[in-house]
Amino acid sequence: METTNKLKDINEVLEFLYQEFPQCFKQKDGIKPLKVGIFKDIAERIEGSEKVSKTQVRQALRKYTSNWRYLEAVTKSEFRIDLDGNQGEKVEQEHIDHAQKSLEESRAKMAKRKKSQRPRNDSDTKSYKKKPGQFAKTGDKNAKVNSTPAKAAPAKRSGKIEPLPASEVKVNNKVKVKLGQALVNAIITEVNKEDVHVELVTGMQVKTKADSLYII
Incomplete structure (x- = not known):
């Protein structure tokens, strides 16, 4: 029973x-x-x-x-x-x-998290020496300050992408789903009003919106 x-x-x-x-x-x-x-x-x-x-x-x-x-x-x-x-x-x-990309990103996040949790040694701060072009400590009037912000690299686009028509938002249809700046192949598993559930190529389940879906 x-x-x-x-x-x-x-x-x-x-x-x-x-x-x-x-x-x-x-x-x-x-x-x-x-x-x-x-x-x-x-x-x-x-x-x-x-x-x-x-x-x-x-x-x-x-x-x-x-x-x-x-x-x-x-x-x-x-x-x-x-x-x-x-x-x-x-x-x-x-x-x-x-x-492979997901694995590398996950491991990088884990390494960064561990590094941020490592106890900080005060002697590291005291022994720090400025190099030309680096930011100066507060109160150092003669030091150079790099006030020019770094420019972000332009996002690369590979071909034209077209939004998925509303009529094609159906279960089992293959699509591309936008995750951050990346487009990942997926299959629609469920459509629930405005929410669309898709399964990524790795098997991961993701909930998204119809306007984040594109034609393969």
Whole structure:
């Protein structure tokens, strides 16, 4: 008999996926890239479940597919797998490139966070010496001050991009979604009024707006 106690913690939802689909979801060893559109497959399998909701599954998938181990698996695996662990479509090179970029950015953020948390040594400040062109300390009248702000490099554009027509905002349609300054290939998994849920090439679930979608 199925329990009616609904899971609340995201880690509990992940544990549910590990137990429900052991051939697909792995905690450490044996992680493989997930089939594109796997959220829809999970939603169908858990239809009527009182333990987890589709929203919770989407959040769990986002955490699972943003994990370093998963991103590394995307860069090293040749094929994706379905819920039963069966070999699916081949991992395309653009998916590998995106996973590698996400992995590098995530590691860089982690390194920056650790560096900012490192205790500051007062002797480092005292032994600091100004170099030509550097900013001067307050009160140093003879020092040079570089008041010219650095110019940001212009964003590169690769070809013309066209917004996705409203008539094409449909489930299973392939699109490009704007994330920051980048355009990433994705597939629409759900349309809920103004919100559109898409699945990125890495498997990550993202909620966005229709005006952030473009034609592939």
